[in-house]
Amino acid sequence: MASVLAATPASAQVSSEEKAEAVAKTSPSPSKSPSPKPKASPKKKKSTAKKSPTPPKKKKAKASSAKKKSKASSTPSPKKSRTPTPVPASEPSIAPSPTPLATLTPVPTVRPAISPGAIPQVEVEKSGFLGDQGYEPPPSPTPRRGWWFWSRPEVTYQYLSRSVRNEIDRAPVMRRRWQFIVVHNSGTRQGSARIFDYYHRHVRRMKNGLAYHFVIGNGTSTGDGQIEVGDRWRRQINGGHVHSDYLNNIALGICLVGDFNRGQPTRRQLEACEELINYLRKRCGKIDAHYAVVRPHREVNPPQWATDCPGDAFPYSWFRRFQE
Template identity: 60%
Template sequence: MIRPRNIFRWQFLLCLLLIFAGLAGRMTQAELTEEQKKQLFLKSRERMRTVPTPTPEESATPRAKPKPAKKPPAKKKKSTPKPTPEPEEAETPVRTPRPKDEETPRRTRRPKAEETPARRPAPEESTPSRKAAATAVPQPCPTPGRAGDPSAQVNVKKSGYQKPRGFSLLPFHLFGKRYKYLTNSVRKEIDRAPVLRERWRFIIVHNSGTRQGNARIFNYYHRNVRRMKNGLAYHFVIGNGTSSGDGEIEIGERWRRQINGGHVHSDYLNNISLGICFVGDFNRTQPTRAQLDSAEELIRYLRDRCGKVERRDIPVRPHKQMNPPRWATDCPGDDFPYRWFGQFR
């Protein structure tokens, strides 16, 4: 008889075998599932790889489009007819009688028309051009005569250099006269200057264009701002009562040294004309009575001191009649009483 303990052992062994068999089956199933997962992963990876393949195909299509643009070499066939007409057209104008037409006028014009008149009329044209400039000077004279000045613009003729004729002596009749604005100090400075005979041929009247000022201020402006080597451009300055006395006469260094002025836009006129500046802007106001009386005394004294020019007293003119027409000016201003100049005729 079989013992019950042995039966239990066999049953226990069978159970263990069944358990191991189940575990082995599960392990095999698990291995199969992992393989399947790998296969699925590989399949999905292949699909992922196949997805980007169409993108390069699409990008390849536009890249292939510029290729047909390179096909214009087919136009080379058209280049063959181009060389044929070019030499034909170039040859025909060269053989035309153009050189004949050019040769004939060149030979006739050079010796006949160019050589003879080019040399002769050059000096002839230069001479009348100067005369025309001289005659054109008096034309603008009527414009400044609005204020009642009958005199026309001065026509100055340049003359050659003249040797000094000696110094001009002070007339004796000036010693006994009495003056209101010509003080003793002013007259002494005027008399000390070494004035040559016929050195000064005009006396020109200006206005400063400013409401105030004096000789010292104008000297600083002309020397430091306008860079004039000799400073004050005028020979005399007559104050209006602002920066100097009303009718006060100030003498510039140009009179003391008897050098040319800088008050006219002409080197020649600056060399032969005295400049007297009234302080004031006479486009807005008129000169004071003291300025006019002081200028009258000064001008009469200067005419006696400098002597006569061509047996006549030195003429007195406003600036706008003496300045060249190319540089027209309204100095000494529209409100200046131009009839005042009539007493110096």
């Protein structure tokens, strides 16, 4: 019995140990149960929540792709509208390009109205003097004062010296050639035929030098009213004083030294110029019963090369005395 009893407590002890082990075994089971506690489920929810925004991004991408597709779809529509645009076709029909040309056409019609007055008669004369017209005879020597009271008085000149008259008379003047006498100013305050010849020959590269046929001084480089004869008159070649080759061939040029935009020519210059013009008109002879026409440079130069020469301060009423 004692052994049984002794054995029984051992079994009882075993059973208690087993019970303890069972309890211990049962204790971890509840500890394992909290492992799948709802803490993991919120994590799963968070993961699901994290996963949930990703699809909307895809939707946005899809939306952006849809927008791109819509834009791509919209781009061809304006292309279609541009391709049939009849704007260029309508522009030529509406564009009034011919009308402004029609408005401009009257302008050239007005210009010829200015030129026909001078050019037609000049052209007729051009075809005439190219033929053999001969030469104007030199003027007869000035008569000397006679002893008798009925003899003609001697013609006296104040500015045309004998040497100047001799140079004018010796030149072989062709009949009907010199139809105009053009008056200029030098545009400088001083000068002479020699100075202007150097300037025209070396600066302006004019092979014949001095562009004028005559120069009248103002008292600076030469005497006031002193007349100088240029080489173009001696050789009877065309001038270089007008912006027209044809007019240079039929017009004599007289230059008065001075700038007549700032001041007027001297009295002696005007008197010397009048004396010279009257002598040249008789020397060149008449053309169709008229002497050579005397004009200022500004009235003879072509309109496309307008000039104010011989200056705004020049007394233009002075030209009325040469209307014959």
